[in-house]
Structure formats: structure tokens, C-alpha cells
Amino acid sequence: MTSQSIIEQSQRHIAGGVVSLNRKASPHLVFVRAEGSRLFDAEGRSYIDYHAAFAPHLLGHHHPEVTEAVRTALDRGWSLMGSGTTPWEAELSALLCQAVPSLERVQILNTGSEASQLAIRLARAHTGREDVVVTLGGYNGWHDEVGRAVMPSLAEIGPRISAGEYPLLPISAGIPESTQRRIHTVNFNDLESVENVFRTHRIACLMTEPVLQNVGVVLPQPGYLQGLRDLCDRYGVVFVMDEVKTGFRSALGGYQSVAGVRPDLSIFGKAVANGYPLGVLGGRAEIMNLFAHPDARKRVLVAGTYNGHPVNASAAIATLKILGRDGGAIYSEIEKRSVQLQQGLESLFAEKGIPSTITRNASALCLYFMNHAPEDWHDILEFHDFALDARYRRELIDEGVYNFPVACKQSSISAAHTEDDIAQTLEAARRVVGRW
Ligand SMILES: Cc1ncc(COP(=O)(O)O)c(C=O)c1O
Numbered sequence: 001m002t003s004q005s006i007i008e009q010s011q012r013h014i015a016g017g018v019v020s021l022n023r024k025a026s027p028h029l030v031f032v033r034a035e036g037s038r039l040f041d042a043e044g045r046s047y048i049d050y051h052a053a054f055a056p057h058l059l060g061h062h063h064p065e066v067t068e069a070v071r072t073a074l075d076r077g078w079s080l081m082g083s084g085t086t087p088w089e090a091e092l093s094a095l096l097c098q099a100v101p102s103l104e105r106v107q108i109l110n111t112g113s114e115a116s117q118l119a120i121r122l123a124r125a126h127t128g129r130e131d132v133v134v135t136l137g138g139y140n141g142w143h144d145e146v147g148r149a150v151m152p153s154l155a156e157i158g159p160r161i162s163a164g165e166y167p168l169l170p171i172s173a174g175i176p177e178s179t180q181r182r183i184h185t186v187n188f189n190d191l192e193s194v195e196n197v198f199r200t201h202r203i204a205c206l207m208t209e210p211v212l213q214n215v216g217v218v219l220p221q222p223g224y225l226q227g228l229r230d231l232c233d234r235y236g237v238v239f240v241m242d243e244v245k246t247g248f249r250s251a252l253g254g255y256q257s258v259a260g261v262r263p264d265l266s267i268f269g270k271a272v273a274n275g276y277p278l279g280v281l282g283g284r285a286e287i288m289n290l291f292a293h294p295d296a297r298k299r300v301l302v303a304g305t306y307n308g309h310p311v312n313a314s315a316a317i318a319t320l321k322i323l324g325r326d327g328g329a330i331y332s333e334i335e336k337r338s339v340q341l342q343q344g345l346e347s348l349f350a351e352k353g354i355p356s357t358i359t360r361n362a363s364a365l366c367l368y369f370m371n372h373a374p375e376d377w378h379d380i381l382e383f384h385d386f387a388l389d390a391r392y393r394r395e396l397i398d399e400g401v402y403n404f405p406v407a408c409k410q411s412s413i414s415a416a417h418t419e420d421d422i423a424q425t426l427e428a429a430r431r432v433v434g435r436w
Pocket of ligand 1: 054110111112113114116139140141142209214242243244245269270279
């Protein structure tokens with residue numbers, strides 16, 4: 001089948017023509033196979049992949065050991081039992097708690113959004129409060145409780161607000177106003193605004209990505225994450241670190257191990273199972289144990305037919321073992337390729353005199369067409385050249401290099417990217433920029 005016929009068939013039956021509508025992008029390509037660092041479209045063209053399906057593929061697509069673990073699960077009849085505990089969830093939870101010291105207890109789910117929803121439910125049960133603080137330019141899943149727009153325009157958000165909160169711009173229609181009133185959006189890297197909201201509202205939890213990785217790569221300023229920790233302690237707010245994107249990609253212990261900050265709860269997804277659906281919620285035993293509180297009125301429900309599915313759990317176990325092998329040696333290999341890409345792009349753009357800045361958190365990288373590293377989404381809106389970014393991405397795709405064709409989406413490097421892949425990427429970028 002050609003790309004065109006597949007698109008036409010999808011458009012007849014799928015509302016919006018694509019499942020998960022944030023995958024909709026132009027050019028509308030149809031990928032049919034992936035291997036290592038490569039994607040292949042329905043016409044057989046190959047692309048060096050930096051999209052990584054929005055970041056899960058830290059080991060690259062179809063990693064042989066992960067695939068083998070999945071095959072073993074299927075061959076040995078490790079079906080979804082759905083009754084009692086299983087050996088796979090026991091092993092996976094032990095690996096998770098070893099990898100991330102703040103995880104005293106975990107629950108295993110299917111997606112990051114489920115983990116985020118449950119973290120909020122837990123925080124509410126623990127504190128007896130209802131409101132939630134989130135960050136501008138952050139994303140914590142598609143559900144109502146965190147449903148502010150991720151990339152609102154400058155016209156929508158208006159002038160910078162500090163100390164204070166931004167008006168809620170919902171990410172979706174259908175979010176009840178009563179829910180919207182409970183969401184408080186403050187700017188990233190802005191402790192004053194967090195304190196302001198903590199002082200004036202009854203906040204159950206603060207949920208934030210430690211590095212904003214849904215608007216590229218916006219790093220926390222020194223002391224920001226520790227400042228959040230201190231404020232949460234002072235105001236009795238549950239600190240939920242959303243490591244769905246940063247977890248396992250930044251380091252085996254998550255970005256929290258890099259920053260040296262211990263959240264109360266953390267959520268993970270994506271790279272934990274290298275492309276298989278798995279979400280994790282974990283943290284302080286005192287809060288997590290609300291899932292098994294002896295008093296039914298204080299007990300928090302966690303349930304899910306597919307939670308801890310043996311196929312996905314097997315993929316996660318294999319992934320974590322690979323990541324932890326030889327003291328995490330794989331991370332230094334991925335770091336080398338990431339530095340190679342960053343430095344190559346930096347010298348190319350410097351040579352051409354095109355104002356640009358590359359920010360990077362381990363294997364996550366973003367090229368901004370602005371002359372400084374952004375501090376927050378507001379800064380990006382004011383200074384980044386969105387049109388040039390979109391053009392750059394489109395023209396790179398024509399050269400066989402795939403970054404998601406929406407401005408400010410992070411590039412993800414994997415263990416499967418070779419020195420040669422990076423060299424080819426840099427040559428492609430040189431051809432693109434050479435035509436400008
Ligand atoms: C930081 C962050 N949190 C939560 C989520 C939601 O995860 P999922 O798409 O698995 O529900 C995402 C997804 O992109 C994310 O980037």
C-alpha cells in the first residue's frame with residue numbers, strides 16, 4: 001500500500017485521520033518500519049530518526065535484547081493473568097526502586113497520563129486539598145486535571161506575569177470550569193510565583209517536569225528545583241516530579257539524581273520500556289501506602305486491567321538491565337553522540353552567522369533560532385524564530401533526517417545512533433542551511 005492509500009483509509013474511519021492527534025503533522029508521512037536509528041516510510045525511503053516517537057526509544061527502535069525479552073514472554077505463555085501478583089511486576093518494581101532512590105514504593109501503569117492522574121489523586125488524599133500547580137510550557141498528560149495549553153501564543157498569554165499565575169488556557173474543550181479553577185499555571189524558573197500561589201490557595205501538589213521537554217529543552221536555573229523542594233516543605237505541598245520525558249533518558253536515577261533533589265512522588269513513562277507502553281508512579285512510602293490504607297475512607301484506588309502487562313514489563317526489565325549494565329556505560333556512549341551532534345550544529349550555524357542556541361539535557365537536544373538559551377516558554381515566544389524552525393525541520397526531512405515537524409520539539413538521540421549517523425545528519429544540515 002502507498003502512503004496515500006493508507007492516509008485515505010485512515011481518514012475514512014479515524015476521527016481526525018490519526019490516532020493521538022498530536023501526531024498530526026505536515027508533511028504527513030506514513031512510517032511502516034523502524035530499526036535502530038532509522039525510520040522507513042511506505043515508499044521505502046529511510047530517515048535518521050530524532051523524533052523517537054516523542055522520546056521513548058532511548059536504546060533505538062527494535063532493540064534486539066528488548067525484542068528478545070518480549071518474544072520470550074510470548075513464547076513462554078506469560079499471558080496477562082490479572083489475578084494476584086506476578087514475577088514480572090516483582091522484578092520490575094525492584095529494579096525501579098534500585099535505580100531511583102526516591103522510589104520507596106511504586107505502582108506500575110500503562111501511560112504517563114495515568115501516572116500523572118493518580119499522583120494528583122494521591123496528593124489530594126494525602127493533603128486534604130484540591131488545587132494543583134503546573135508550569136507554563138510544561139505537559140503532564142492529556143487529562144483534565146493538568147489540562148492547560150502547552151504552547152499558547154504570546155497574544156493568548158500576554159505580558160510576563162511574576163509574581164502571579166497565568167490565566168488558564170485549556171488544552172482541550174470539555175474540561176469543566178470547576179476543574180479549570182483548580183489548576184494554577186506559573187512560569188518555569190519562577191519561585192516567587194510558586195510561593196505566591198502556595199500562599200493564596202490550598203495547594204495539594206506542584207507537578208512539574210524538572211526540564212521543560214515539551215517545548216524543546218528548557219533547563220532549570222541553579223537552585224530552582226531545590227527551591228521548589230523547600231517551598232513544598234514549607235507549605236505542606238506534595239512535590240511531584242514529572243520524569244516521563246527526563247526519566248532514564250537523563251540518567252538511570254532520573255533528572256532528580258542529576259539535580260540532587262528528592263521529590264515526594266515521581267512519574268515515569270517513555271524510555272522506561274524503550275517503546276512499549278508502561279507508566280510508573282512512585283515515591284514516599286507514607287504517601288504511596290495510601291493505596292492500601294486499612295481505613296477504606298482514606299484508601300486511594302489504583303486499578304487497571306492491563307497494569308504490569310507481562311509483555312510491557314518484560315520490555316521494561318530488559319531496558320533497565322541494559323541501562324544499568326557496567327555502571328551505566330551506555331550513557332557515556334549516548335553522551336558522545338549527543339555532544340558530536342550539538343557541537344557539529346553549533347559550528348555550522350556559527351559559520352553561517354545564523355543566530356541560534358542549542359540546549360541539551362543528556363540525549364535530549366533542541367535548536368532554537370534565538371541568541372540565548374531560553375529560560376521559559378515566554379522567552380521562547382518572544383525571541384525564537386518559529387517560521388525558520390519549521391522550515392529547517394521540513395527541509396531536513398527532505399534530506400532524510402526526521403525531527404518532528406513542529407517547532408520546538410526536542411531531538412532525541414539513542415544508543416543506536418552511530419558516529420556515521422551523526423556525521424550524515426550534519427552533512428544534511430549543511431546542505432539545508434547552504435541553500436538559505
Ligand atoms: C512530561 C510528560 N508527562 C506526561 C506525559 C504523558 O504521557 P503519556 O503520553 O504516556 O500518557 C508526557 C507525554 O508526552 C510527557 O511528555
